[in-house]
Structures are given as structure tokens and as C-alpha cells.
Amino acid sequence: MHGSKILEEADRLMTVCNSCRYCEGLCAVFPAMEMRRSFSDGDLNYFANLCHSCGACYTDCQFSPPHEFNVNVPKTLAIARAESYAAYAWPRAFSGAFARNGLAISIIAALSVAAFIFGFAAFNDRQVLFGIHTGPGAFYALMPHNAMAALFGAAFLYAIVALVMGVRAFWRDIGEPIGMLADPPSLWQAMKDAGELRYLDGGGVGCVNEDERPTDRRKIFHHLTFYGFALCFAATCVATLYHFLLAREAPYAWWDLPVVLGTLGGIGLLIGPAGLFAEKSKRDPALVDEKGAGMDTAFIAMLFLTSLTGIALLLLRDTAAMGPLLALHLGVVFSLFVTMPYGKFVHGIYRYVALVRYAKERRQAGHTV
Ligand code: SF4
Ligand code: SF4
Structure with missing residues (x-):
């Protein structure tokens, strides 16, 4: 049973x-x-x-x-x-968010964007909200850096704790002692397998999608999405180090490292999710879980909107549109952070952990991985 x-x-x-x-x-x-x-x-x-x-x-x-x-x-x-x-959701009370995930994420995203727009309007007068702000610290004319760092740091920390608790539940369910996760060769092997999406290739010929002819399109769009996300995350980390270690405030020049990383990542996060959505809409229904379509689409849409609003902010940051665009971008990013443990984002985490276990048990059984 x-x-x-x-x-x-x-x-x-x-x-x-x-x-x-x-x-x-x-x-x-x-x-x-x-x-x-x-x-x-x-x-x-x-x-x-x-x-x-x-x-x-x-x-x-x-x-x-x-x-x-x-x-x-x-x-x-x-x-x-x-x-x-x-x-595996933590806390368990939130596991229902997976049932109607598309709706749940849309509502959270809409509320988050609305909260930033109303917050910006409430705490800034009209001249500041629609004014032109340029040079280092321009963003912080609308929202103090410390408030921004505290809010996003707390959301990110919460997401990390919830994801770690989910991994703990998964690891227990698959019957492994927690200490096995600290096995460096298996962690490294899984990192390589995940990094090259080794098993998204139908044994070497490609993925089947709308018909029986294999293609690499899903793999390519997955790569663009994953590495786009990684580059955007790297851009945020570098900007944080600039701020706290070098006392250099955003926004940065277009040639500066956070902007270069963020722009390259942003391009990946526009093309990758758009391509995945196109492939998904053509996919043979026999292969998919129809009930999961909302969750997949919501996650793809969140990544796409994060990039779209970020690039719009970069292009228009020296104009009067900067204030409203900053509110929009922060609202989308905040909702992406808080919904990460309750949406399709978790697939990457659990798949990686499953690959760690696979690498470990293959080596224990004396097979090459
Ligand atoms: S089990 Fe999954 S990954 Fe393996 S061949 Fe089938 S669909 Fe592909
Ligand atoms: S039963 Fe079908 S899916 Fe399973 S191993 Fe055989 S051919 Fe593959």
C-alpha cells in the first residue's frame, strides 16, 4: 500500500x-x-x-x-x-499553495506590486516619486537602502529556511541520513549533472515535445533560464558587496560588473522563459500533468517579469519613470522571493538532491556514475 x-x-x-x-x-x-x-x-x-x-x-x-x-x-x-x-512544503500549513499555484502566485505578485506602489506613493511626495534622480544613491531617494536591505534580506532568509526544511523532509522521505548530503564527490557529480542538464536529452538524441522527433530546444531554453537566473543572482551579490565593502551605491554605470552580469542574466531570463512557455504550449498533452500547468506558467511568468521590469528600469532609470518602475520591479522580485518555496522553483532543488543520492548510490554499488 x-x-x-x-x-x-x-x-x-x-x-x-x-x-x-x-x-x-x-x-x-x-x-x-x-x-x-x-x-x-x-x-x-x-x-x-x-x-x-x-x-x-x-x-x-x-x-x-x-x-x-x-x-x-x-x-x-x-x-x-x-x-x-x-x-515537503514548510510550514505544512502552506502546502495548499501548490494546489492552485497559478492563482496563489498571481495574487501574491499583484498584492506585492500594489504594496510597493502604494508604499512609494505614501512615503514620497509627487515630486520625488515622478522626479528625475541620477547618480549614486538615486534609488534610495525613493526607498532608504537600509529598509530595502532589511525587507529583501528577511524575505530571502525566510525562503532559504523554508527550502532547507523542504529538503530535510525530502531527504528523510527517501530514507537517507542527513549526513549523506555532506558527501563531496556526490555533491560535485550532481552539480555537474544538473549544470549540464545531463538527463534532459532522451539518452542523447534530445527531448520529445510536440511529436516524436527529438529536439534540444527545451534543454537550451532551460539553460538560458537557469544561467540567466544565476547571473542575476551574482549581480545582486556583487552589488551588495560594492555597497557594504566599497561604499559604492547603486545605480552603477552600464559597464560596471553588477550591470553587466544583470544585463546578460536578464537577456537569458527573457529568452529562456519565453522559449519554455512556447515549448510548453505545444507539448503533447499525453506527456504532461495538466494540473501542474498553472504552477509552471506562474514560475515562468515571474522570471520573465523580473527580467522585463529590471531591464525597463535600467533603460529608463534617468527619466521620470524611474520611481514607478522601481516600485514595479521591487514588487515582482519580492513576490518571487517569498513564493520560491511554494512554486516550481523547488523542482531545481529537489532534482539536485535526487541527483546527489543517485551519484552516491551508484558509487556505493560500484558503478560508474
Ligand atoms: S523517466 Fe523521465 S527522464 Fe527518464 S526517460 Fe522517462 S521522461 Fe525522460
Ligand atoms: S515498460 Fe516501457 S517505459 Fe518501461 S522500460 Fe519498458 S519500454 Fe521503457
């Missing part, structure tokens, strides 16, 4: 696959499955988060619908994966 219907179905499929083993070269899920004879809830959640949803095992399967065995691994693992996000 399993904890949910979808885990019962995942068990049935893995039992069929464990007899067949035709797909063992496609990704990490099948080799991980082959190391087991029976599957606990934690094992199935581990497989679900190890799956990159490339779709190859559906098109390659001789037992996929309309065969009576009805084997659909990508869809089943996608549903199990989404349910696992809610099960």
Missing part, C-alpha cells in the same frame, strides 16, 4: 519497467529503479524528482497507450513530483 493513488500507479509502472528494462540507457530513473526489487513511497518520490520529463520513455515504450498495460512514465512521475512538492 502506498500513500496516494499516483504512487500506487508509479509502483505498478516501475514493476513493469523493472521486468522490461528497455529504457535503462535513457536517464538516471531506470538505473536507480534497477537497484531495487520493491518500491517504498520514498523510492517513488525519489524517481519522480530524478525524472527530467524528457518524454523519451513514452515514445520508446511498446506498452504505452493504447496498449492495455497503459505505461506512461513521464506523466505519472510528473504528477507524483507535483504532489511531493506539497508534501
Whole structure:
């Protein structure tokens, strides 16, 4: 007996696959499955988060619908994966945010943007809000740096704590002692596998999307999104160091490191999410968890809007539009931070942790990873 219907179905499929083993070269899920004879809830959640949803095992399967065995691994693992996000949410009271995620994130984003706009209007008179501010410290004419740092630092800290607690719950569920996470070779191997999206390639030929012809488009757009996000995060870190260590205040010149990193990251975060959305809207419905569409779209939209408002702020920061655009950008970024533990962002974290476990158990079993 399993904890949910979808885990019962995942068990049935893995039992069929464990007899067949035709797909063992496609990704990490099948080799991980082959190391087991029976599957606990934690094992199935581990497989679900190890799956990159490339779709190859559906098109390659001789037992996929309309065969009576009805084997659909990508869809089943996608549903199990989404349910696992809610099960690991911290605090548990917020796990319901995953049920109608698109709506929940839209409401939080709208409230956050509205709060910044009304806050800016309430604490600044009209001349300041619509005035032209240039040079170092220009942003802080509208919101003091200390208030900005305290608010965003608290939101970021909260997101980190909630994500760490989620990882703890996942790690416990998949039956591993917490100390195993400190295994450096496995952490490094998982970092390489995640960094190159090794298992989003259908065993080397590419991902299937709208038809059976494999393509690398989803992988490329994922890379642009991930590295775009990483560059934007690096830009924020460098700017924070500039402020506190060098006493250099934002905004910076276009050639300065935070702006260069942020602009490159911003371009990635425009093209990547737009491409992922285009691919998603064409994807064969047989491969996806339809209920998860809102969560996927909300996360893609949040990343896109973060970049769009950031680039608009960069381009128009010397004009009277700077005040309203700063409120808009801060509102979007704040809502992105506070919703990170309750949306699609967690897929990257749990998938990385699943890859750590995979690397560890492969090495323990004497296989090359
Ligand atoms: S997905 Fe189909 S072909 Fe692949 S291992 Fe499972 S049963 Fe075999
Ligand atoms: S969809 Fe791709 S990653 Fe997921 S189990 Fe099938 S082959 Fe592996």
C-alpha cells in the first residue's frame, strides 16, 4: 500500500519497467529503479524528482497507450513530483499553495506590486516619486537602502529556511541520513549533472515535445533560464558587496560588473522563459500533468517579469519613470522571493538532491556514475 493513488500507479509502472528494462540507457530513473526489487513511497518520490520529463520513455515504450498495460512514465512521475512538492512544503500549513499555484502566485505578485506602489506613493511626495534622480544613491531617494536591505534580506532568509526544511523532509522521505548530503564527490557529480542538464536529452538524441522527433530546444531554453537566473543572482551579490565593502551605491554605470552580469542574466531570463512557455504550449498533452500547468506558467511568468521590469528600469532609470518602475520591479522580485518555496522553483532543488543520492548510490554499488 502506498500513500496516494499516483504512487500506487508509479509502483505498478516501475514493476513493469523493472521486468522490461528497455529504457535503462535513457536517464538516471531506470538505473536507480534497477537497484531495487520493491518500491517504498520514498523510492517513488525519489524517481519522480530524478525524472527530467524528457518524454523519451513514452515514445520508446511498446506498452504505452493504447496498449492495455497503459505505461506512461513521464506523466505519472510528473504528477507524483507535483504532489511531493506539497508534501515537503514548510510550514505544512502552506502546502495548499501548490494546489492552485497559478492563482496563489498571481495574487501574491499583484498584492506585492500594489504594496510597493502604494508604499512609494505614501512615503514620497509627487515630486520625488515622478522626479528625475541620477547618480549614486538615486534609488534610495525613493526607498532608504537600509529598509530595502532589511525587507529583501528577511524575505530571502525566510525562503532559504523554508527550502532547507523542504529538503530535510525530502531527504528523510527517501530514507537517507542527513549526513549523506555532506558527501563531496556526490555533491560535485550532481552539480555537474544538473549544470549540464545531463538527463534532459532522451539518452542523447534530445527531448520529445510536440511529436516524436527529438529536439534540444527545451534543454537550451532551460539553460538560458537557469544561467540567466544565476547571473542575476551574482549581480545582486556583487552589488551588495560594492555597497557594504566599497561604499559604492547603486545605480552603477552600464559597464560596471553588477550591470553587466544583470544585463546578460536578464537577456537569458527573457529568452529562456519565453522559449519554455512556447515549448510548453505545444507539448503533447499525453506527456504532461495538466494540473501542474498553472504552477509552471506562474514560475515562468515571474522570471520573465523580473527580467522585463529590471531591464525597463535600467533603460529608463534617468527619466521620470524611474520611481514607478522601481516600485514595479521591487514588487515582482519580492513576490518571487517569498513564493520560491511554494512554486516550481523547488523542482531545481529537489532534482539536485535526487541527483546527489543517485551519484552516491551508484558509487556505493560500484558503478560508474
Ligand atoms: S517505459 Fe516501457 S519500454 Fe521503457 S522500460 Fe518501461 S515498460 Fe519498458
Ligand atoms: S521522461 Fe525522460 S527522464 Fe523521465 S523517466 Fe522517462 S526517460 Fe527518464
